[in-house]
Amino acid sequence: MTSVQMSAKDEMVEQFLDYASRGDLAKVSTMISHYSQLLKESGRQGWTALMLAARHGHFDVVKALLLNGCNKDLVNKSGQTAHDIAKFWGHRHIARFLSSSGDVTLQGVLPSNKSRENETFFSREYLNRMSDKRTDLEWLSAKQSSPETVFIVFYNLDPFVTTEPEEMKQPKLKLYRFGKDSVKEVIEKSDTVVIFLGVEKQECSPSSPVSKEDGLIAWFALNTNNNPTESLKVTTSNSFFLTRPMPRLLMLNEDEAGIVVQARSVLAWHSRYSFCPTCGGETKVDEGGYKRTCLTEGCRSLQGIDNTCYPRVDPVVIMLVLHPDGNQCLLGRKKTFPPGIFSCLAGFIEPGETIENAVRREVLEESGVAVGPVQYVSCQPWPMPSSLMIGCFAVAVSTDIKVDENEIEDARWFTRQEVIDALVKGNQAVFFMPPKQAIAHYLVKHWIGINSNL
Numbered sequence: 001m002t003s004v005q006m007s008a009k010d011e012m013v014e015q016f017l018d019y020a021s022r023g024d025l026a027k028v029s030t031m032i033s034h035y036s037q038l039l040k041e042s043g044r045q046g047w048t049a050l051m052l053a054a055r056h057g058h059f060d061v062v063k064a065l066l067l068n069g070c071n072k073d074l075v076n077k078s079g080q081t082a083h084d085i086a087k088f089w090g091h092r093h094i095a096r097f098l099s100s101s102g103d104v105t106l107q108g109v110l111p112s113n114k115s116r117e118n119e120t121f122f123s124r125e126y127l128n129r130m131s132d133k134r135t136d137l138e139w140l141s142a143k144q145s146s147p148e149t150v151f152i153v154f155y156n157l158d159p160f161v162t163t164e165p166e167e168m169k170q171p172k173l174k175l176y177r178f179g180k181d182s183v184k185e186v187i188e189k190s191d192t193v194v195i196f197l198g199v200e201k202q203e204c205s206p207s208s209p210v211s212k213e214d215g216l217i218a219w220f221a222l223n224t225n226n227n228p229t230e231s232l233k234v235t236t237s238n239s240f241f242l243t244r245p246m247p248r249l250l251m252l253n254e255d256e257a258g259i260v261v262q263a264r265s266v267l268a269w270h271s272r273y274s275f276c277p278t279c280g281g282e283t284k285v286d287e288g289g290y291k292r293t294c295l296t297e298g299c300r301s302l303q304g305i306d307n308t309c310y311p312r313v314d315p316v317v318i319m320l321v322l323h324p325d326g327n328q329c330l331l332g333r334k335k336t337f338p339p340g341i342f343s344c345l346a347g348f349i350e351p352g353e354t355i356e357n358a359v360r361r362e363v364l365e366e367s368g369v370a371v372g373p374v375q376y377v378s379c380q381p382w383p384m385p386s387s388l389m390i391g392c393f394a395v396a397v398s399t400d401i402k403v404d405e406n407e408i409e410d411a412r413w414f415t416r417q418e419v420i421d422a423l424v425k426g427n428q429a430v431f432f433m434p435p436k437q438a439i440a441h442y443l444v445k446h447w448i449g450i451n452s453n454l
């Protein structure tokens with residue numbers, strides 16, 4: 001390392017220690033979020049930031065440093081820990097906090113995450129995808145002409161659904177299951193894309209007829225941009241294309257919601273990527289709809305693994321940011337939300353970014369709040385058109401809010417009680433929650449459910 005680099009680093013450490021001595025929580029948090037190795041640094045006489053914050057009685061800085069994983073057992077050149085220092089200078093609450101076994105650190109604020117998988121709406125897998133069959137053209141073709149095979153139909157990415165008359169008040173929608181003869185005409189049209197979804201898991205459908213060939217009931221989905229109503233042979237009333245999919249897709253039953261998210265995301269990819277993104281040439285649909293192969297000889301997309309050939313999934317972090325006091329959470333609203341709704345902050349993960357860093361960046365960008373520990377909770381495929389919402393809890397290490405008005409309209413800390421009211425009191429609450437099928441709702445409920453005595 002050159003002397004210039006050395007002095008730049010020394011200067012940064014000195015500044016960090018100075019902020020800790022003066023109790024500047026925002027500056028300390030921002031520096032840690034950029035250079036976490038600062039937590040290990042010490043200055044004159046081996047004093048760390050934790051020791052300096054303890055010396056000067058800055059409880060919030062001590063907490064933030066510990067939440068970020070600072071080692072409280074380090075000693076200075078006089079052999080004192082941060083705890084010894086806090087005690088010596090009479091900051092009893094800090095000494096008590098440092099001697100407690102770190103309860104108020106990560107585990108204290110975050111609900112415990114018992115490693116069970118948390119199921120969200122859209123996440124249930126009703127079908128076995130059988131990806132090995134996607135290249136078996138003979139098998140796919142036999143299944144497409146089998147009378148047991150189920151076809152679901154989309155028009156401009158809206159699924160054809162049906163509802164029972166007695167359920168009309170609060171309709172639970174079902175996918176309309178077409179047989180091969182009903183969709184024959186539509187499949188033959190040149191703009192129609194057909195994809196293979198999978199086969200029914202045997203245990204899910206004990207009453208279904210069993211296919212004669214191999215006992216597997218295959219499902220296919222198709223999308224067309226020309227209204228297919230005339231050519232489809234529909235035998236029931238109360239059946240229609242589900243236009244304005246959001247929020248109406250949330251009325252699907254849970255088993256079929258998982259099928260729709262798979263089908264709609266892949267079909268949306270086909271409708272947006274008609275040509276090769278590498279050379280602009282024509283492509284053909286391969287692998288049961290899970291690949292588009294460029295037809296231009298020598299195209300770079302044909303060499304090695306090329307991700308433009310495969311359907312895309314866009315990872316999005318969505319996070320419930322918890323206040324360091326463990327009793328409030330940060331929610332925000334976009335201008336486009338219906339009046340009164342506040343939700344978890346969210347944002348697309350960028351290339352080369354971890355889930356944790358995306359959470360920290362998006363929260364800082366949108367609300368100005370610095371985040372320390374991040375814990376994964378659950379995820380949700382989201383068919384608008386192909387996001388994977390990655391739900392996390394995160395602990396704030398600074399609490400002042402400065403909203404980026406380009407992204408969101410408002411962000412606030414809500415108390416546990418306000419959140420409980422929003423969940424149970426509806427109109428009398430100070431704000432509204434997103435619908436129960438959204439992972440934002442799930443995260444909030446999970447936080448309340450685990451930590452409260454409800």
Ligand SMILES: NC(=O)c1ccc[n+]([C@@H]2O[C@H](COP(=O)([O-])OP(=O)(O)OC[C@H]3O[C@@H](n4cnc5c(N)ncnc54)[C@H](O)[C@@H]3O)[C@@H](O)[C@H]2O)c1
Pocket residue numbers: 314316318343344345346347348362384387389407438440
């Ligand atoms: N904010 C919420 O409460 C919430 C809740 C549920 C679902 N979602 C979904 O999460 C997604 C991301 O949230 P956000 O809009 O706040 O993200 P964001 O904060 O990253 O901001 C969105 C902006 O990011 C850019 N962007 C970067 N990568 C993109 C990509 N792959 N696709 C589209 N735009 C991209 C675009 O300019 C876009 O306007 C949205 O699609 C939204 O439907 C958000």
Ligand SMILES: [Mg+2]
Pocket residue numbers: 346347348362365366407
């Ligand atoms: Mg953002």
Ligand SMILES: [Mg+2]
Pocket residue numbers: 345346347348362366407
């Ligand atoms: Mg956002």
Ligand SMILES: [Mg+2]
Pocket residue numbers: 347348362
């Ligand atoms: Mg973003």
Ligand SMILES: [Zn+2]
Pocket residue numbers: 276277278279280281294295296299300301
């Ligand atoms: Zn190409």
